[in-house]
Amino acid sequence: MAxxxxxxxxxxxxxxxxxxxxxxLSASPLPATPDNEAQKAPFIxxxxxxxxxxxxxxxxxxxxxxxxxxxKKHRIKQAWAGSFDALFHKNIDAVNAALTKECAAYGRNFxxxxxxxxxxxxxxxxxxxxxxxxxxxKGIRIYPSYQTFDLTHPDFGKFFEQVAKRKLVLQIVxxxxxxxxxxxxxxxRDFSYAxxxxxxxxxxxxxxxxxxxxxxxxxxxxxxxxxxPNIVFDTARIxxxxxxxxxxxxNQHHKDRVFTFGGIERTLSEIPWGRNSKPVPAERILxxxxxxxxxxxxxxxxxxxxxxxxEQSKSIMEGNAAGLLQx
Amino acid sequence: MNDLPDKLSRRTFATGLLSTAVLTAFGKNEQKAGFDLMKExxxxxxxxxxxxxxxxxxxxxQHLDFADRYGISKLFVANPMTQIELTPAQxxxxxxxxxQAVKAHPEKxxxxxxxxxxxKKESLDEVDRCLDAGLVGTRLYQxxxxxxxxxxxVIEKLASRNILIFMHGECQMGVGGYKMxxxxxKVPTISTPGDFAEVAARxxxxxxxxxxxxxxxxxxxxxxxxxxxxxxxIDTGGSNNEENMIDFALQHLGEDRLFFGSDxxxxxxIGKIFASRLTDSQKEKLFFSNYQKVLKKGGFHVD
Amino acid sequence: xxxxxxxxIGHWPYKQLHDSTLTGLIARMDRFGIDKAVVAHLDGVHxxxxxxxxxxxxxxxxxxxxxxxxxxxxxxxxxxxxxxxxDLKKCISNGIAGVRLYPQYHDYLPEDPxxxxxxxxxxxxxxxxxxxxxxVDSRQxxxxxxxxxxxxxxxxxxxxxxxxLVREVPGATYFxxxxxxxxxxxxxxxxxxxxxxxxxxxxxxxxxxxxxxxxQYGAGxxxxxxxxxxxxxxxxxLRIESLRDSxxxxxxxxxxxxxxxxxxxxxxxx
Numbered sequence: 097m098a099x100x101x102x103x104x105x106x107x108x109x110x111x112x113x114x115x116x117x118x119x120x121l122s123a124s125p126l127p128a129t130p131d132n133e134a135q136k137a138p139f140i141x142x143x144x145x146x147x148x149x150x151x152x153x154x155x156x157x158x159x160x161x162x163x164x165x166x167x168k169k170h171r172i173k174q175a176w177a178g179s180f181d182a183l184f185h186k187n188i189d190a191v192n193a194a195l196t197k198e199c200a201a202y203g204r205n206f207x208x209x210x211x212x213x214x215x216x217x218x219x220x221x222x223x224x225x226x227x228x229x230x231x232x233x234k235g236i237r238i239y240p241s242y243q244t245f246d247l248t249h250p251d252f253g254k255f256f257e258q259v260a261k262r263k264l265v266l267q268i269v270x271x272x273x274x275x276x277x278x279x280x281x282x283x284x285r286d287f288s289y290a291x292x293x294x295x296x297x298x299x300x301x302x303x304x305x306x307x308x309x310x311x312x313x314x315x316x317x318x319x320x321x322x323x324x325p326n327i328v329f330d331t332a333r334i335x336x337x338x339x340x341x342x343x344x345x346x347n348q349h350h351k352d353r354v355f356t357f358g359g360i361e362r363t364l365s366e367i368p369w370g371r372n373s374k375p376v377p378a379e380r381i382l383x384x385x386x387x388x389x390x391x392x393x394x395x396x397x398x399x400x401x402x403x404x405x406x407e408q409s410k411s412i413m414e415g416n417a418a419g420l421l422q423x
Numbered sequence: 424m425n426d427l428p429d430k431l432s433r434r435t436f437a438t439g440l441l442s443t444a445v446l447t448a449f450g451k452n453e454q455k456a457g458f459d460l461m462k463e464x465x466x467x468x469x470x471x472x473x474x475x476x477x478x479x480x481x482x483x484x485q486h487l488d489f490a491d492r493y494g495i496s497k498l499f500v501a502n503p504m505t506q507i508e509l510t511p512a513q514x515x516x517x518x519x520x521x522x523q524a525v526k527a528h529p530e531k532x533x534x535x536x537x538x539x540x541x542x543k544k545e546s547l548d549e550v551d552r553c554l555d556a557g558l559v560g561t562r563l564y565q566x567x568x569x570x571x572x573x574x575x576x577v578i579e580k581l582a583s584r585n586i587l588i589f590m591h592g593e594c595q596m597g598v599g600g601y602k603m604x605x606x607x608x609k610v611p612t613i614s615t616p617g618d619f620a621e622v623a624a625r626x627x628x629x630x631x632x633x634x635x636x637x638x639x640x641x642x643x644x645x646x647x648x649x650x651x652x653x654x655x656x657i658d659t660g661g662s663n664n665e666e667n668m669i670d671f672a673l674q675h676l677g678e679d680r681l682f683f684g685s686d687x688x689x690x691x692x693i694g695k696i697f698a699s700r701l702t703d704s705q706k707e708k709l710f711f712s713n714y715q716k717v718l719k720k721g722g723f724h725v726d
Numbered sequence: 727x728x729x730x731x732x733x734x735i736g737h738w739p740y741k742q743l744h745d746s747t748l749t750g751l752i753a754r755m756d757r758f759g760i761d762k763a764v765v766a767h768l769d770g771v772h773x774x775x776x777x778x779x780x781x782x783x784x785x786x787x788x789x790x791x792x793x794x795x796x797x798x799x800x801x802x803x804x805x806x807x808x809x810x811x812x813d814l815k816k817c818i819s820n821g822i823a824g825v826r827l828y829p830q831y832h833d834y835l836p837e838d839p840x841x842x843x844x845x846x847x848x849x850x851x852x853x854x855x856x857x858x859x860x861x862v863d864s865r866q867x868x869x870x871x872x873x874x875x876x877x878x879x880x881x882x883x884x885x886x887x888x889x890x891l892v893r894e895v896p897g898a899t900y901f902x903x904x905x906x907x908x909x910x911x912x913x914x915x916x917x918x919x920x921x922x923x924x925x926x927x928x929x930x931x932x933x934x935x936x937x938x939x940x941x942q943y944g945a946g947x948x949x950x951x952x953x954x955x956x957x958x959x960x961x962x963x964l965r966i967e968s969l970r971d972s973x974x975x976x977x978x979x980x981x982x983x984x985x986x987x988x989x990x991x992x993x994x995x996x
Contacts (some may be wrong), residue, residue, distance in 0.1 A: 151739030154778035184739040184870055187643045218648040244869050279774060280833040281872055437807050458759040460967045558948040595865040639865035662931045663863050664961045666954060667744050694961025
């Protein structure tokens, strides 16, 4: 099977257009007249970007105009966008309306708005209806660590069912930034993805994607999720060189490695972050950059550094996301 | 200026980002330089649906002063603000203060009465006594939640007489059952918007007034909770005067469910209305007609 | 003439603001006949590196030259963050008339040495120091905003928390903005507040009955401020305009409309 690694990426296998997008990541736009190789090269669907205002820092590519233009330079043809405002505003419908408008204003269906719902607010079912019927959204993105409800909320099961019934993708964000970097006034909360296993078992038509999930999924939990096919993962916070490879092969090269966290040495199965021991099929991993908070180049590099077959790369870059939307 | 429809339900408002159209309509209400604020303020006849709860001489005098300053025809006053148990003897005493104040200033004051439904018979008798003495509505407080079944006899009696049921409400985190992990150390029986919604659904024939949009509560949460309940009205009273508060209320509740109320914060309560995008006819409704219309149902309207 | 000494442009993380751009502010000023406004960038309140918000304000002012005569820029400086001295210098070179400080949001105390040092520099550079007792009423705040909630163990701030700073640098010029939770300070601090270099804007809840306040503190103590776009634009005006002639002379009202602001902002007003 053809393998694709960084060297291949930057030479023949994918082509010069990809080199323009990846090899010279930040500087050059795509060539105006791509050659044949470039035309064959896969595009990317970025499943994790945000519009709106991040309150604690000026972000270089904030807003649809700056972010869209930036992503396009890297061969990203579609981006699933949530709104930073969704984390902090209480009147969520206004955020969803503004997000829809901003995505539409950028045009060409480049940004797909992913609205949000806050179960801690009255009338969330109406907000969900609007996301689906009025704003024509394809998915919902929730942020339990910021929105003061979690997966054990009494309404969560009902919400989960309704999202699935409407054939919407449900994205559940674990974190937005490293907790060590939080602004002093931020009181982001802990939560667990654990209830998902049972919920998904009850609702087989559900389509769930975890975003920036890695710090909230233990190795044990990850293994449970591997057995739950309609839960998929983004790449935004997969760390270390070869991180994607390690997901794919169940960390086989890390089985005997001793990880040190907070001065305590732990084995693979003991570490708190998402290091699976069961292989995660490539079909379960979707490119997600968490731009503009993270540089999009970081996620591209993760992909290129990985020892992937061409088919696996295409799946992660585009095919899996397209498939998830189609249901 | 194009008036907005009589009622903008949440569902109709939502269709296709209709808000753009509404805001465009608002945009025609631009005020030019040379804005004469006091002339604008005095242009509208006003009923203060939530005037003082404090019956010291100084408080009454200050309220009369504000009424004169801003052209408020009538102040609706009451004396419920107390942390005490509110025994029958106590609520009678409080209501007597109101009766006396109204007698002393009949041209400016109208009175509301308070009761404690834990004392059922005494409360029902007190309603009759106060109505006979010329009081025109309620000012209920936090002794019992409004959706507590204990309130049923009082609510049913008031509804049968078409009396507006006006009660203190809060939508603050850590109060009355709303996000109690932020416990603000208040009595647990304060009514929240959710409590009002429940009782309004139970008694669709009754009319409720939630005090007060600017009372430090989360007014966005409040308006959204009340949206489906046409028998809940809300006044503008309180010290909070955030930009967009009035416009938001209009968008979610329509123009017929808003009353002017000061809750002794006259600057903020009036200022935020004139900072809003309300048309003159909407201001007229808010300041006078809406409340008058509700009072009229029970025969309590002003001349 | 009217000058609003307490306006912002920018975002507030917890709520959708309306017309919170520079052009939105100008439209609001035009609607209500306001000539000039002292403006800071709201983003700086939550940015740890508040300088990027200041630079955004300067960039907008440079691109909208026609507005420069109407906007009096203030910087948001975070003295708990490295490089604030350099930030202040850059802001001075960009023509600021003062700074606004947000100790609660930037996680320091007004009496912390860096804050005192900053205010001394402001005093020496003839810059006004804007101190805001609260940005929003804590009772209706977002669950992600400051932990200070009225009625709980850590309540909201009032003037009292800023007095140690005023004590340290009594010669600086201060605008106390959106004053809430009372005007009372410790007895030994009351004299400090009488300084003619300290004024209160008219947006705050604690300005309850203006006739009494004007009588007690004098018309020289107040200046129109809106705290817009967080608070409405009219309430601060109403506190001045609804004073009867017997309560404030025309000259006194003019002091509050703009005279006091002009006196303290001095040559910063173009």
